[in-house]
Amino acid sequence: MSRQTPRAMPDEQQATALERLIFNHRPVVIGLCLLVSLVLFWQATLIRPSTSFEKMIPLQHPFIERMLEHRNDLANLGNTVRIAVAVKEGDIFDPAYMETLRQIHDEVFYIPGVERSGLKSLWSPSVRWTEVTEAGFAGGEVIPTPYDGSPASLDALRDNVLKSGQIGRLVANDFRSSIVDVPLQESYPDPLDPSRQLKLDYQQFSHQLEEKIRDKYQAQNPNVEIHIVGFAKKVGDLIDGLLMVALFFGVALLITWALLLWFTGCLRSTVAVLVTTLVAVVWQLGLMHAVGFGLDPYSMLVPFLIFAIGISHGVQKINGIALQSSDADNALTAARRTFRQLFIPGMIAILADAVGFITLLIIDIGVIRELAIGASIGVAVIVFTNLILLPVAISYVGISQKAVARSKADAHREHPFWRLLSNLASARVAPLSLGLALLAFAGGLWYSQNLKIGDLDQGAPELRPDSRYNQDNRFIIEHYSTSSDVLVIMVKTAAEQCSVHSTLAPIDELMWTLQNTQGVQSAISLVTVSKQVIKGMNEGSLKWETLSRNADVLNNSIARADGLYNADCSLAPVLVFLNDHKAETLQRVTAAARAFAASHDRDGLQFLLAAGNAGIEAATNEVIASAELRILLLVYLCVAVMCLITFRSFAATLCIVLPLVLTSVLGNALMAFMGIGVKVATLPVVALGVGIGVDYGIYIYSRLERFLRAGLSLQEAYYQTLRSTGKAVLFTGLCLAIGVCTWMFSAIKFQADMGLMLTFMLLWNMVGALWLLPALARFLIRPERLAGQPGGGLLGH
Structure with missing residues (x-):
């Protein structure tokens, strides 16, 4: 004991109050986590698939408010x-x-x-x-x-x-x-x-x-x-299709286990990372049920994200403990040093993840808000499972001597690959990197102009084109004159006024306007019935297929127009059957209806948009269109503020955030190229890709800054950064991508689209952190100003 005291005392003196609280009471930490896990596991077993019509629509949109207000009349x-x-x-x-x-x-x-x-x-x-x-x-x-x-x-x-x-x-x-x-x-x-x-x-x-x-x-x-x-x-x-995610989750788990074992070279630490990450998933599911949420088609994807994020932070911890084990007396000392070094960067990265989810709360659609809350709960529990429980668990089980020996050997040998990659920070290569990045940014920005809001296909784009549902939908479109895509315009009048000529004439004009709008199949209203009855009352003569100005004739003509006006004749819906519910069709038809309403609304007569499934789709598209830019700006603002608080440097913030901006622009271009519209299923990808992707930059820059403060040149500091954390960042990117790329094989098309986009964004964020961050640092960071200075920001000790 006396031999170890001189080495232990400096570590104890450097320890924070939180570190002492956790590592001086390790059995209590393990016991509490075990107790919470048992309770939340029981809660997780009770969670069930659950959704509702109202959760899928923007309840605060004027279209939906009017539809719900007149629900009993429609x-x-x-x-x-x-x-x-x-x-x-x-x-x-x-x-x-x-x-x-x-x-x-x-x-x-x-x-x-x-x-x-x-x-x-x-x-x-x-x-x-x-x-x-x-x-x-x-x-x-x-x-x-x-x-x-x-x-x-x-x-x-x-x-x-x-x-x-x-x-x-x-x-x-x-x-x-x-x-x-x-x-x-x-x-x-x-x-x-x-x-x-x-x-x-x-x-x-x-x-x-x-x-x-x-x-x-x-x-x-x-x-x-x-x-x-x-x-x-x-x-x-x-x-039904999303219940297959359990299979994809199992595949991702096996692949991740194999890669972790290869990365760590230690079965004990591999199992520790997997178990603590699975504990995070169980806690997240249990807490979702505890707060009254079920699993809907969108929130069923959240456990994948929590698993991927947990693995990424677990890899950083295991990599840090392996590096510390080379000169630490025991596993406890290595775990404490790693906790001390990585807890704050990990917390900042997790906060960035949470910001990406929380910003989704501004979208007035229930399923997205539940996804945001469920995912925020998930990243919160990662603080306890992967930032606290994992180091404590490793302090007991340790890392195998073989893995420690390999880590020690890596620490003292030259790495040709990392040495080659460190040239990205050199004065010759950095300008070329920035030039390529600017070209990619300009090209992506230009092509992303083709990106559309809403659905771009007929039927249910959430499902595969060859799914049974879409085959059934095609059958009905091909064999019926009235499609399943119906936009309803509600004509509101005073009581007993829906059948007067001054009301029916504008309705007739509205129907004529819409029937001559591209994308409209047909339209019916009580005018349709009235004209047919009046024609019939005049021996079927076509010249009488018009509206009469005689009130008694009009009243008699609509007597059998069941469902086309309400009980007190104060609301008369106009049913507009569309060829499809593509975004362009909905935008064109709603614009025509709005223009007509603007010129024909008066006291006692209003043309209100909109009900029907197409009206709901149109409202959803408008909510998505208005929220898209706000979410993107809010995510970047929050991430930038956290980086600024952490590093207290505008230059550091730009180095971390600008690669994410490039990825977002290229992601939009990819969506336009693949024919994927921005909708309920794909909008969360924007926030998730930025929030999760910032992890790479935070971990890399936090290490780079330490080496720069130690007096190293930028290129040498970047080489040492790559040696210590580059492998973990590279591996983390692959693990995150593997965790979501399995979605691409789903029978559910929107899940496949989300898998494709998240895989692309996570990999490109990794590439941006490894490639573009050092190039930006060459122009924005002044190493001589950092050399010899004590650590600044939250990461300073």
Whole structure:
């Protein structure tokens, strides 16, 4: 003991209060972490996939506020599912087909979460036909009374369908399929306890559609083929696909274990890093459940990020302990020295990670805010698991003598690769590097002008083009005149004024304007019904297919326009069916509607945008477009402020932040090149890439500054930096990229897009830190001013 005291005392004197608190009470630290892990592991086992319609939309956007305000007046225009029941041979006027359709209608009626009053198919009493006869109007239900499946009743059914106006809407243009329109409730009474409300479980609802509808009736009638589209079905498919992330997580874990073992050359330290990082993931999942969050299609990606970030900080700790072990008496001393040296840089890097997540809170979309909160919780627990628990664990298990010997040998030999790379800080190479960086920046900035906001493909771009959902969506687009992309403009008037000529005439003009707008398929409103009825009242003459100025005629003409005006005739929706929900289509149509509203709004008459799934998409795109630049600026501002506080140097801050700016610009150019729009799924990548990527620069510059203060020249200081931390930075970049690159093989396209973008940004941030940071330091840092000075900023001792 006496022999070790002279060496231990200086270490003890240099120790901070936090270091003494942790390492003088190691059993307590281990015990507390074990206790917390057990509690949060139990909580993590309780977490379940969970999402809702309202979490996926920007609730504070004017479009959504108006839609929710008039939700009760917009029948079947919110969260709906469309089930197309098709025949492989023949047409729908077949007794076996009609019986199958009836059974499907009845089966869907009893699925929990269905708004039964709004359920519509050919078997619904509300689906009627109307015709003009010599005696006046005649009409009735589309299904003839009586219907017995005989040839005569089928002929009557065919006639009724032709007179119903449902061709292209509920019945396909080729008469080979028909639609069951299924409106949904976000919450519904518990069948066992009506006083209790249950939330719609999208995954369970999707499974019921597959099992009770698609699988059952396709097996029952081999001539029937079923296609299902709608928000609930899409989300259900997303959750099913995302459950495969467990497989990707396992693959990433195995690859990371192999690379860690190669990097450290020590099984004990490899296991320690993996275990503490997995503890961080468990804590994050447990805390998410404890605060009331579930896993939705976006937050299911967070455990990957926490694992990748934890591994990156774990690698830095193990690398530092290995270097310290070469001249430390024992594992405890090496762990304490490493903790003392890397805790502050690690904390700053973690704070930068957290900033990247927290800035996402400014986006008014529930799933992104939950992702931000969940990820912020995750990076917070890394402070305890990887910055505190890991060094304490290594102080007990130590590092193998073989790994220490290898580290000691590395510390005393020349490294040709790092020596070659150190030329990036030389006076000859640095200008070339900056020139290339400026060219890349200018090229990326120019090409990123092609970057679009929103979806760039038909169907559900979150899923693969060949997914069952997108195949079903293509079927409906090809066989029906009314697409599943509906923009609803709400015409608001005083009570009992929606049917007057002064209201209907502007609605007619609005429909004409929109129908002549590129991307619009068709539009319907009570004007459509009114014109048809007035024409019918005048012996079907086409010249009478217009609006009458007679109030009684107008009132009679809209009597059967069910769903196209509300109970007190103060709201009349205009349904605009679009070719697709691409960003350009939505922008073009909403711009035309806004321009019309601006010139036609008056007291007692307002044209309000917008409802329908296309209206929701348009609102989401506008929120994303307004938030994109703010998030980017806020992330960089916060990261720059933290670097400035840490290093107390504008030059150091520029050296760390400018490589990140280059990566962001090149990332936008890559998204434009790959045809990936900026949307809910990809916007978080901007913040995540910057927040996580700053780790490299902080670790490299903190070491570089120490060597410069020791009096070394810039190039030699950079060489020593690479020898001590370059390998860890290089390895960290690869580990982070591996942690997310497995997403690219996901069946979920948005997950694959996020994987591609994060892999690119993390690797390029690493390249920027190793390549561009020393070149910037050559022009911005004055080594002679740092030489011999005591450490400044938070990193100084």
